[in-house]
Every structure is written in C-alpha cells, then in structure tokens.
Amino acid sequence: MNGTVAEGFEPVRDAFVRNFETLGDRGAAIAVYRDGRKVVDLWAGTKDVDGTAGSEPWQRGTAQIVRSATKGVAAAVPLLLAQRGQLDLDAPVAAYWPEFKAHGKERVLVRHVLNHRAGLPVLDRPLTPEEALDPRRGPEAVAAQAPVWEPGTDHGYHALTYGWLLDELVRRVTGRGTGEWIAAEIAGPLGAELWLGLPEAEACRTGRVGRVETPEPENALRARPKRSVTEAYADPDSLTNRAFGAITPFPDQNDPAYRASALPATNGITTADGLARLYAALIGEVDGVRLFTPETVGLARAEESAGPDRVLVISTRFGLGYMLHGSASPFLGPGSFGHPGRGGALGFADPETGIAFGYVTNGLRKTVTADPRAQALVRAVRAAL
Numbered sequence: 001m002n003g004t005v006a007e008g009f010e011p012v013r014d015a016f017v018r019n020f021e022t023l024g025d026r027g028a029a030i031a032v033y034r035d036g037r038k039v040v041d042l043w044a045g046t047k048d049v050d051g052t053a054g055s056e057p058w059q060r061g062t063a064q065i066v067r068s069a070t071k072g073v074a075a076a077v078p079l080l081l082a083q084r085g086q087l088d089l090d091a092p093v094a095a096y097w098p099e100f101k102a103h104g105k106e107r108v109l110v111r112h113v114l115n116h117r118a119g120l121p122v123l124d125r126p127l128t129p130e131e132a133l134d135p136r137r138g139p140e141a142v143a144a145q146a147p148v149w150e151p152g153t154d155h156g157y158h159a160l161t162y163g164w165l166l167d168e169l170v171r172r173v174t175g176r177g178t179g180e181w182i183a184a185e186i187a188g189p190l191g192a193e194l195w196l197g198l199p200e201a202e203a204c205r206t207g208r209v210g211r212v213e214t215p216e217p218e219n220a221l222r223a224r225p226k227r228s229v230t231e232a233y234a235d236p237d238s239l240t241n242r243a244f245g246a247i248t249p250f251p252d253q254n255d256p257a258y259r260a261s262a263l264p265a266t267n268g269i270t271t272a273d274g275l276a277r278l279y280a281a282l283i284g285e286v287d288g289v290r291l292f293t294p295e296t297v298g299l300a301r302a303e304e305s306a307g308p309d310r311v312l313v314i315s316t317r318f319g320l321g322y323m324l325h326g327s328a329s330p331f332l333g334p335g336s337f338g339h340p341g342r343g344g345a346l347g348f349a350d351p352e353t354g355i356a357f358g359y360v361t362n363g364l365r366k367t368v369t370a371d372p373r374a375q376a377l378v379r380a381v382r383a384a385l
Contacts, residue, residue, distance in 0.1 A: 002060070003029075003042035008384055012040050015380035019373045020044060026051050027058045027210055028344075028361040029272035030377055033280035035354035036287075040381075041273065047210035049362040059207045063193060063271045064360045065253050069347050070268030071162060072339030073194060073278060074178050075114060075300070075321025076186060076291060077170050083296045087173050089114070089320065093165070096172040097139075103146035112151050113158075113165045114320040115304035119147030120165065121158045121311050122242035129251040133261040135177060138164030148239065149310065155318065156239060156310030160246040163265025179262035190289050192277045194270035197262035209269060211254045212343075213364045232313045243311045275358030279338065279349035283356065297351055301337040312368065329369040332357070332382060343367065346374040353385055 001020075005013045012032065019025040027045035031038060046055040047062050081087035087096075089111045094101035100108070105120075112118040123141050131137040142164050149156075158165070170178045179196035187194050195202065202208050232240040251258045259269060282292045282300070292300065301319045309316040309328075317324040322337040329340050331348045332355055338348020343364030349356045359374050 001042060001044040002058075003040075005042065006039035009039050009381075011380040011383045012377060013042060015376045016042050016044070019376060023373045023376065024363060025361060025373055026363045027062070028359065028363070028373070029058065029062065030357075030359045031271075031273040031276035032358075032381060033276050033286070033354075033356040036280055036284045038273070038276075043272070045362075047207055047362070049211055049213045049364075056207055058210070061193060061271060062207060063195075063202075063209050063269050063274070064345070064362055065209075065212055065259070066268050066270055066275065066345035066347070066360055067266050067341035067343050067364070068159070069275065069339050069341035069345040069360075070196065070264060070266055072322055072347050073182065073186075073268050073270070073275070074163070074166055074196065074264035075339075076278070076282065077178050077181050078110065078114060078166060079296050079299060079321060080185065080291065081170070081173055082299070083293060087169070089299075093118075093169065097143070097168055100143045100168075102144060105143075105147060105151065108147070108151040110169065111304065111320060113162070113169065115318050116155045116158050116162070116309075117152050117305055118158065118165065119149045119151045119154075119156075120145055120161050121156050121239060121246075122148060123161065123246045126242075126246050126248040129247060129249065129258075132247040132251065132263065133257060135167070135262065138263075139168035139171075143168075154310055155305035155307075155316075157243065157312045157316065158265070159243045159311065160263075160265050161243075163263045166264050167262065177262055178264045186278065186291065187274070190277060190281050190286065190291075192270075192274040192281075194268065194274035194278060196264060196268050198259040198269050200260070203256060203259060209259065210362045212362045229313045239311050240313060270358075270360065272358040272360045275345075275347040275360065276356045277358070278356075279347055279358065280356035283349045283351045284354060301335060301351075314369075316369070323369070330375060330378065332378060332385075340369050340371065340374065342369075344371040344373060346371070346378075355381060355385070357381065 032040035
C-alpha cells in the first residue's frame with residue numbers, strides 16, 4: 001500500500017487494506033477531501049487486473065474507467081450551463097434539439113433527462129459497438145425512439161441513453177461535446193486527472209490507464225438480489241435488460257478506441273484523486289477553484305425522483321444528474337449526492353461534512369449501485385468523522 005492519511009482518518013486506511021485481504025481488490029485507489037484539503041490518498045495492487053508476474057504496480061497517477069460514475073462527472077456540465085444562464089432546465093429538450101420531438105417527445109424537459117424521467121431508457125434497435133462510438137449515431141437513435149412511458153410521470157435508470165441525451169444537449173448549446181467541455185472548463189482549471197475521451201498523449205503514458213476485468217467474473221462479490229431483481233435481469237424483454245443492452249454487444253473496455261471515445265453515461269477515465277477533487281470543487285473551493293454555487297448544489301441534491309425504479313426495479317433516488325443517498329446506494333448522509341459505477345467505482349460529495357470521495361478499481365464486479373468494497377470505505381470515512 002502507498003500514500004498517506006491525515007490524522008484521524010486511519011480507519012479508511014484499515015478498510016482499504018481489508019478490501020485487498022478479504023474482498024478481493026487487485027488494484028485500486030481512494031482519495032478523500034475535506035473542506036477542499038486532501039485527507040486520504042491511498043493506492044495499492046497492480047495497474048492491470050490480471051496481476052500477472054511482471055505487472056506494473058498501481059502508481060499515484062494510475063487511472064481507470066469508472067463506468068456509470070461518469071454520469072456524475074458529466075452531470076456537472078448541464079448544471080454549470082444552467083448556472084451560467086446558457087441552459088434552461090425547464091425548457092423542452094426540443095427547444096435546443098428540434099429533431100428530438102418526434103413520437104411525442106416534445107413534452108420531454110431538460111430536467112427529465114437529468115432525473116431519469118424522460119421515458120427513454122431503451123432503444124428498439126440496440127446499437128453495435130461501432131455505431132455507439134460514433135458521436136452522431138447515439139443521439140440520432142434516441143431522437144427517433146418513442147418513449148416507453150409518458151415523460152415526467154415516472155422514473156427509470158437511463159443506463160446508456162442518458163449519455164447520448166446529455167451529450168447532444170451540450171453540443172447543441174455550446175457547439176462542443178461533453179468531453180471537450182469538461183477538459184476545457186472543469187478538468188483544466190481544476191487540475192483534475194479526469195477525461196471523457198482519453199487523449200492520445202495520456203493513452204501513451206506508461207502506467208497511466210490500467211486494464212479492467214471484462215467480461216465481469218462469474219464469481220463476482222455481490223449482495224443477494226431480491227427475486228424481482230433477478231427475474232428482471234433474466235428476462236430479455238424487460239426494461240432492465242433492454243436498458244443495459246442499448247449497446248449490444250458491449251464494447252471491450254480495454255480497447256483504445258473505446259477509451260478515446262466520449263460516452264457520458266459510461267466511459268469516463270479518472271484517478272481516484274481526479275474524481276474526489278471534482279466533487280470537492282462542486283461543494284467548496286479547491287486551490288482557488290469552485291464550480292457550483294450553493295444554489296446549484298441545491299439543484300444537484302434536491303430530490304426529483306424517488307421510489308421503485310422501472311429499470312433497476314429497486315427503489316432509487318435522483319436529483320438533477322446525481323444519485324442521492326439511500327438504500328440503493330448509501331453515501332455519507334442524507335445530504336450526499338454523487339454516482340456509483342457498475343462494477344465498483346464511486347464518487348460523491350457531502351456538503352454537511354465537507355467530504356468529497358473518490359474510489360476507483362480495476363476489479364469490476366456485478367454490483368450495480370452499492371459495491372461492498374466502496375461501501376466499506378464509506379463506512380470507514382463515517383467512522384473517522
């Protein structure tokens with residue numbers, strides 16, 4: 001294990017060690033900020049999940065794909081555009097994207113995209129991996145798709161379509177893709193190691209991005225799901241399967257072409273520090289940079305959707321672009337907001353305590369919203385406080 005913890009945060013170090021000893025972590029890192037100051041910075045294991053002889057050790061700057069934790073990074077863009085007066089959260093999506101209004105979607109508001117109430121979690125014809133990496137094909141597909149429930153009346157996790165909806169909105173408003181906007185307006189000023197679309201220069205850096213598990217292992221650690229959840233994942237016609245199958249088959253996450261593309265729902269690449277640093281700057285100042293005003297923090301964590309999720313089946317809670325603390329994905333406390341990544345990654349902020357948290361791993365598991373390794377670290381932070 002490498003890195004440091006501030007006095008009082010030793011429980012986090014102990015939990016991180018136990019993740020390797022008892023929960024099977026092979027390469028991972030955690031960073032925690034409090035009131036804009038880093039108090040935990042730990043990494044261990046190997047950069048590549050296979051951990052074969054001669055594998056490079058995980059380094060301070062090792063980054064990983066964080067899957068749906070990307071959604072929390074990408075959500076900062078429309079909220080910042082709204083904060084700057086460039087995007088109206090209560091406007092119809094079609095006001096910015098006229099082609100979108102087909103099949104009754106003129107009633108879909110911008111906020112419905114962010115709170116998973118747009119009714120568009122599936123595609124009648126899934127995209128191939130090659131089509132999904134084309135920045136035009138995903139938005140064209142969701143623009144042509146009819147909603148599966150009346151927009152605004154219910155919620156269900158838009159596992160993959162969220163990214164195309166958000167990216168095209170950002171592109172129509174700014175003329176830039178979400179990844180470009182993040183690089184120029186967030187990661188650059190903040191000095192955060194996070195990318196949506198890995199630049200070639202970073203891809204070529206030795207030790208920069210590790211290989212993750214793909215496909216997920218059959219013996220993955222996971223909580224026992226309810227029968228209804230098991231049945232939803234087993235039914236090929238369920239909204240659950242169709243939502244996660246909007247790209248079929250799913251691309252190889254270690255493929256350089258996949259890493260270089262920009263899918264705001266699922267393929268962000270970041271270090272643990274980059275993820276925690278972003279969330280720290282959403283709720284406070286980090287080295288002179290603050291991203292969200294207090295009013296925008298309120299938008300991020302005000303409950304917009306709650307209850308049984310039509311895609312995930314379990315009960316979920318969402319603000320605008322962010323998952324909120326709850327049984328599906330426990331964070332630090334009732335006021336926390338953030339986003340887990342399917343397989344293990346987690347980033348969130350808790351304004352009440354000033355805590356910002358980032359965990360990344362190369363050992364992707366079958367967990368969707370509450371990975372046991374990330375949850376052990378969250379409990380350790382709570383104990384430290």
